[in-house]
Amino acid sequence: MGDDRSRKEDSSRRRLLTAAKDLLWRQGYEKTSPQDVLTLSGVGKGSLYHHFPGKRDLARAALDEVRDELTAVAMSLLAGGDPPLERLRRWLLLTRDGLKGCRIGRLASESAVFEAALHDPVAAYFRSLEDLVTAAVTEAVTRGELPQTLSPEQTARALIAVIQGGYVLSRAHQEPSLCGSACAGAMAMLDALSAIPRAGD
Structure with missing residues (x-):
């Protein structure tokens, strides 16, 4: 019973x-x-x-789960033994519906998210994502696949911003493919940077 x-x-x-x-x-x-x-x-x-006890408590528990789910997806794409540019390609070119928006990122503009109970899982997800992308870019720079002049941290933030901004473009224009187009453009820039001859090549 x-x-x-x-x-x-x-x-x-x-x-x-x-x-x-x-x-x-x-x-x-x-x-x-x-x-x-x-x-x-x-x-x-x-x-x-x-x-x-209330709406905020339910939302916090839900966001904690979403944070864990999205972090696991990011780890599956960005971590591992494949070359770093291939891992970044998998992550950037992941199929996304631009109109739906990021499951966590779309909440970042709401005033309620400034409260710690809701802000913490949002911030924690983006910190984890930034760490994963930074590690991949750092590895690419170390291997000579990207220029030494790139800051891995700044590059990681720029790439994350491309995805989040791509969602905004898709929603602004009501065109779901624009997010993917922005991500493809970011990957094309990484490929162009990787093709630049470097000293010793």
Whole structure:
């Protein structure tokens, strides 16, 4: 009996988090209401407040999961034994729907994200991503695949900004392919830099 109740509670919590992650991605934190989450999840109001004291607590738990999921994807693309430029290519040229926006990045412009409870998972994701991209660029520079004059940290930030800016362009023009076009342009610039003859070549 206790196991059945525990499984039911776990199922309700999972449905609430799944619904919250979907809604935060589609309409952001400020436009998402507890009722929206209840409607999408099919969970009763009592279950919501049993698991989460309020909207902010639910959003924080959902964002923690999204942070972990996106970080795992980034690691699968950017870490490993392949040449660093190939890893950067996999990451930059990943198929993205520009109209949907970044699951975390699109929340960064909301005023509520300045609160630590919501800001922490957003900032943590971008720190992890920046570290992964910086490591790949550093390796490419060390191997002579990119010029020594490049700052790996600045280059990593620029590449991340291309993706986030690509989402903005796609949404501004209502054209989902523009994000991919911006990323392809960034990769073309890396390829051009890698083709520049260097001393000793």
